[in-house]
Amino acid sequence: MTDSKKEKKKEKISKQFAISIQGVDFSYGENQVLFDVNLDIPEKKVMAFIGPSGCGKSTLLRTINRMNDLIDNSRISKGKILIQGTDIHDKSVDVIELRKKVGMVFQKSNPFPKSIYQNVAYGLHIQGIKNKRVVDQKVEESLTRAALWEEVKDRLNENAYGLSGGQQQRLCIARTLAVEPEIILMDEPCSALDPVATGRVEELILSLKEQYTIVVVTHNMQQAGRISDETAFFYLGKLIECDQTKTIFLNPSKKQTEDYISGKFG
């Protein structure tokens, strides 16, 4: 295969799928938590991962931007993950560049104990962008996109911990947006929020869909129904079913999926 052909193939894949997970086995030491997961995540859509606790959905999410590298003895023993056609575990891949492309929002909102401005500008500062005008503009843009600008524009220099829980989580999203990722991974972003704040974050996710590929892990099935285009159901480290969200909720093809959705277990 010549290089140009390779490029074309990559392009083709990237057009269809932002992320392609191919036969991934994953284990923490001796303990295997993912078994032969095959999953394609389309571009500019919201994909929801659902399943009972300990089914490996968070682990899978964290492998997508190699956050699991931090954990000793963890490894992908089989299969590979392609993002826009590139194997992210390839030696030539710089994990820093990968993480700039693939942002992540965590379960617990964890802004740095700095000012709101500093939090959003953090990603730019560590990239060495010092020009104040550029940074100012970027901060405003990100906060606006995260639907937080109107609430905080008068107190950008106050400590981020003065914000409410929902605001903090949106700040974390804004912080991620500032780095200009293409894919955003969200690990139960609303699990620590009250219903009102959850509503705001969900709205935000829906509005972001137009520009970003979003993967959301959630325990809340109604939430998955509200925000996602596609849903993947995991059980005991295996991908049971993945389809259009409507199909999964209304007409699942697997018995286990149906049982879980109807609340028979989990």
Add this chain to the structure above:
Amino acid sequence: MSSQQKEAENSFKMVLTKERVCEIIAFSVMRSMTYFVLFSAGFLFWDIISKGSKKIFEGEGLINWEFLTEHPQTLHVIETNGTKQKLSSNKYYQLKEKKISKQWNAQIGDEKFSQNLNELGTRFDTLFNAASSESIDKLQKLLLGYERNESIQKFDFWISLMEDTKLTAEDFEINEPEVAPMVSTFINGFFSSQSTRLKLLEKQLLQFKANHFPGISNPNAKIITEIKLAYVNFLELNIHLLVKDFLSKSKELKLRAENFLSKPEPKPLGDLVISYSDYKETKQIISSELEEDNAQAIEQLLSELQVIATVEIPSKDFSYSGGGIFPAIVGTFLLVIGAMLIAIILGVFCAIFLAEYGKSGRFLSTIRLAILNLAGVPSIIFGLFGFGLFVIFLDWNVSLIAGWFTLAIMVLPVVITASEESLRSIPQGFRESSLALGASKWTMIRTSVLPYAMPGILTSSILGVARVAGETAPIMFTAAYAKRTELPWENLEHWTDFFFQGVMALPYHIYVVSAKIPQNEYTADMQYGTAFVFLALVFIVASSSIILRNKLRKKYRW
């Protein structure tokens, strides 16, 4: 109502079971032990503060500044009419000088005094007139001739001894093989007497001797002849140095004499007397003919004047009991700052490795064990270690830098353990979100772990500060001087010398004044005063770092 109450009391009445009794006893024991601890601490602080503050607040003014700003000195206690006056050396000599000038000024109008001065002037004139008639060449020739004759005579004598060893052996009543060693001893003796006599040429003489060492230690007639010729040569080459020296001495004497005569005061008189005795010494080498009359008269006049310029103030002297502890305060500050800087830099880097980079395993647990063990090592061992490694092996001598490293290594376990703790207490979320924003590991640590861990690291360092400031054993061999008159920044030839000098330190000073000097009624004051200042300093340093920590904590809250 009352009956109900009574019933209630009865139903909840305490029953003294065995367990309850044990409990009561145990509690009272704990309570009394706590009181004992409280009492000991209270007594210690009361003792040091009450006795120490006596030293700090004694004398005129609110604070005894002398104690805080002076060097340690000898204490002179002058007893007049039953009252004791305590003076440190500086003040004692000031007083003395004052009295001398008073006595001197009283003599100025005296007829005999001015007569003496006049005569001294004419005597010196005579001396210098005679001296100026002697040209350099003449002096040189004279001296060379004298020295050459003397030495040639000696060498010839040794040659004659070696030429007929049999006869010599008979003369000296020794065996023939012993002749050569004997002559060797003679020659050696000659050179050492020359070295003491011609002090100025000592180095060159040593060099000469070293050059001819084989010949001198195993002489025969031929070799001695060779040495003789070489020595004559040596004299011709070097004799001008002696003459030059003499000329500069006489020049100095002339200057001093003029100085004194133009303005007769006690201090220039002292200089003049010293200069004269120097001159006399060299003059005796240059030519044995000293103008006897004139010289004797000068000496007589000088000693008469000196009597006027001397005052005896009878005092009891107690070494180390006067003056202050300024150099020790400075030294302690320098030691603490340097050692803590090194310890924090080393310790934080080490802790970062342990907490952030190191993969948990046998290697890491071995390191941890080693660090914990290091914390248990007695401080005197650190002192010996520092002495062996820094002072001797690295040849840093007894110096600030050796003390810094020794103290730093001693507090390292404290700093590392606590820094690691505070690094670990930073929420994992900060790390993850930093990495997820595209930070490299080091950027992550630098920007979103270290700044937030800093308050904790500083807290731990406070413990280190007290320990570094307080330990005596590690600096005993590595950094501390019992007494040093110069402050660390004085008389530096090159700025690096700053690091390679010993300093005084408060804990070591306490040790010195308590154990190394003869004890007297005033040493206790010194000990308590030093201890008080020491406590106050540690308190100041510790509280300022607590303030710094609280400020940082307020800045980073989550």
